[in-house]
Amino acid sequence: MTILATEGLTKRFPRVTALDRLTVTAETGVTGLVGANGAGKSTLIKILLGLLAPTEGRATVLGLDPASQALDIRRVVGYMPEHDCLPPDMSATEFTVHMAQMSGLPRSAARERAADTLRHVGLYEERYRPIGGYSTGMRQRVKLAQALVHDPRLLFLDEPTNGLDPQGRDDMLGLIRRIGGEFGISVVVTSHLLGELERVCDHVIVIDGGRLLRSSAIGEFTQATQSIIVEVEEGADRLAARLTEAGRRVTPHGRTLAVEVETGSPAAFDLVRDAVCDLDLNLVRLEQGRHRIEDVFREEAAHV
The missing domain is CATH 3.40.50.300 (P-loop containing nucleotide triphosphate hydrolases)
Structure with missing residues (x-):
């Protein structure tokens, strides 16, 4: 209705x-x-x-x-x-x-x-x-x-x-x-x-x-994007370097990293998990990236 x-x-x-x-x-x-x-x-x-x-x-x-x-x-x-x-x-x-x-x-x-x-x-x-x-x-x-x-x-x-x-x-x-x-x-x-x-x-x-x-x-x-979001307490720069060496495109945002992945790829999650463990980092968040409402404003500004 x-x-x-x-x-x-x-x-x-x-x-x-x-x-x-x-x-x-x-x-x-x-x-x-x-x-x-x-x-x-x-x-x-x-x-x-x-x-x-x-x-x-x-x-x-x-x-x-x-x-x-x-x-x-x-x-x-x-x-x-x-x-x-x-x-x-x-x-x-x-x-x-x-x-x-x-x-x-x-x-x-x-x-x-x-x-x-x-x-x-x-x-x-x-x-x-x-x-x-x-x-x-x-x-x-x-x-x-x-x-x-x-x-x-x-x-x-x-x-x-x-x-x-x-x-x-x-x-x-x-x-x-x-x-x-x-x-x-x-x-x-x-x-x-x-x-x-x-x-x-x-x-x-x-x-x-x-x-x-x-x-x-x-x-x-909020549909899924071709990225996963990983957040660690400290050492985001070391994690970004390790993932880049492994062939992943990484975009840092403070303690949070956006890691480009193929759609539906569980191997990428395994890669990030293993890298966090190898570097002895404290993992705060690891999740599928999603679009946000604020992206609409960014897209509009880009067209102005």
């Missing part, structure tokens, strides 16, 4: 074109919307929610037109904004109940849903504390809870890991995986951190300067 579609979507501001004739579709599942800051990601979401009018083109969300059915869209869509928008003097429970009622739930149902949702996002024990005393990670969870509380069919999450430390990012990505997998809610998540989207998404849409660069299943971005 198509959860969103755009056709020639353009948004011009006085000094910048945020979206430039964008035509793209996304199906059910977890879709990543990736691009640098200023690429047009937040503008696209605001248009899809009916919060901004496009300059040209059209869009649909779950078959609904944001230009004329914005309220209907917001009843079945949850939105976690990028910016901090939480009232510091309210508790997570009070705020989440209020947002549930704003989405049309009666108060008793809103309170029940708020308790369940805050438990899902890991804030049940802290739900009565004022939000002003929350950490950044807890505040991000409150924003996620208010987007989930009315049981939407689709979630828009705008930079949900902003400001989080590595553990907080891991926790947030785990929640997104659960929402898409266990809850069966489709998710569109924006990020400028490419590695994050590779971990949680089924499909990725890459935009730059408001233009579509690529829209593909995640497997097409």
Whole structure:
């Protein structure tokens, strides 16, 4: 099922074109919307929610037109904004109940849903504390809870890991995986951190300067390359020399080496393993090389 579609979507501001004739579709599942800051990601979401009018083109969300059915869209869509928008003097429970009622739930149902949702996002024990005393990670969870509380069919999450430390990012990505997998809610998540989207998404849409660069299943971005990646704690230069002597083309990246191999060649793995052992090195990682989302930007830059 198509959860969103755009056709020639353009948004011009006085000094910048945020979206430039964008035509793209996304199906059910977890879709990543990736691009640098200023690429047009937040503008696209605001248009899809009916919060901004496009300059040209059209869009649909779950078959609904944001230009004329914005309220209907917001009843079945949850939105976690990028910016901090939480009232510091309210508790997570009070705020989440209020947002549930704003989405049309009666108060008793809103309170029940708020308790369940805050438990899902890991804030049940802290739900009565004022939000002003929350950490950044807890505040991000409150924003996620208010987007989930009315049981939407689709979630828009705008930079949900902003400001989080590595553990907080891991926790947030785990929640997104659960929402898409266990809850069966489709998710569109924006990020400028490419590695994050590779971990949680089924499909990725890459935009730059408001233009579509690529829209593909995640497997097409991360398909195997004709290289293996080897990382050692120390001695990468000695390992590179040994593998070069053995006739392998080696590209160093700090402690990591990319070793060119024939597709499906187990002998190359054996060669690297034996060289590591012979040189008495500490092996950290040995794996099949794969394309990454960031390669799309490199390819685009090479054509400019």
